[in-house]
Amino acid sequence: MKIFDYEDVQLVPNKCIVNSRSECDTRVTLGKHTFKMPVVPANMQTIVDENIAEWLAKNGYFYIMHRFDEAARLPFIKRMKEQKLISSISIGVKENEYKFVDELASLQLVPDYITIDIAHGHSNSVINMIQYIKKQLPDTFVIAGNVGTPEAVRELEAVGADATKVGIGPGKVCITKLKTGFGTGGWQLAAVRRCSKAARKPIIADGGIRTHGDIAKSIRFGATMVMIGSLFAGHEESPGETKVEDGVVYKEYFGSASEFQKGEKKNVEGKKIWIPFKGSLEDTLVEMEQDLQSSISYAGGNDLEAIRKVDYVVVKNSIFNGDIF
Ligand SMILES: NC(=O)C1=CN([C@@H]2O[C@H](COP(=O)(O)OP(=O)(O)OC[C@H]3O[C@@H](n4cnc5c(N)ncnc54)[C@H](OP(=O)(O)O)[C@@H]3O)[C@@H](O)[C@H]2O)C=CC1
Ligand SMILES: Nc1nc2c(ncn2[C@@H]2O[C@H](COP(=O)(O)O)[C@@H](O)[C@H]2O)c(=O)[nH]1
16 A cells, blocks of 8 residues: 655646636536535534524635534524525534434425535444435535545445545544554555546545645545534634744644533544634635636646646655745
């Protein structure tokens, strides 16, 4: 098995065919909808809230609302539908979530996307939930995760998942690898590659993105979409607490399996960090899009497909060689 991560890989340029990077098209289709970029902010409480979700939907970006305010989900879907915006929520696998699916079905309130969001997605609990959603809400696009192996991708796709989310433990606020010894942390890009080779449906690469260039690398190794937490944390719009230390403003970013999310210290697999304030989320999204347009131009094309075919080299820790940070 070839093992590498984002920092070990560089993509090899091809002859440019555009006169300006603005000609490069970063749009991607997932299910019935096309979005501005193959990027989605992580469905975490310090990354997305209803205001951000609504803004993203209105501006043509994909979003997945988190599942940590269970009662707010139904009115949220209604509100998005009234505005004719895409509705995209998360769900768990406990008993009450089956009742929630029943409620949505009985009200004929069909979300466009439902993401089953649990730590160890290669499990019967996720398989049962996929099958239940597909039975009750057959028109909903189901994203299932998280997983880290080709076997898991195949099994979840076979029972009805429309996309799978790949990444066990590569996240910035993740401590799964330390607490359990398991995961794709340190070789997430290779795991995305392995999973995408087995996949017949889209893969969402989740976690471990540290630079905008990592988005292009994820696409090269088979991802349709990339889920990002830390790069979207710390913005003006970001939910969560702000603190000022020695004149520097920070915003909190905590794991969904941290004690800060759970409210207790049981089965903790996440931590909290403080991110220096970054300004507006919109500015970051614009910069990300420009960088991705540039990636497409280096790939020698004018859309994301060009990136999927480029050559690459693996040189351990190569991307920071010679750089002073
Ligand atoms: N991508 C990643 O690497 C990780 C992400 N997370 C995030 O943290 C949040 C909480 O996740 P999670 O704890 O799954 O959600 P929940 O607390 O909602 O747990 C979901 C269900 O799965 C069970 N469960 C959880 N982990 C395991 C496991 N390893 N083996 C067997 N059963 C399990 C839980 O029971 P019980 O608690 O009793 O075991 C519970 O019944 C999610 O948002 C998830 O995405 C968490 C860890 C890793
Ligand atoms: N092991 C844990 N993983 C977590 C937790 N909360 C979220 N996550 C995962 O991290 C990514 C975001 O990663 P980043 O590198 O972009 O910051 C997120 O989408 C989840 O899959 C957690 O508590 N433990």
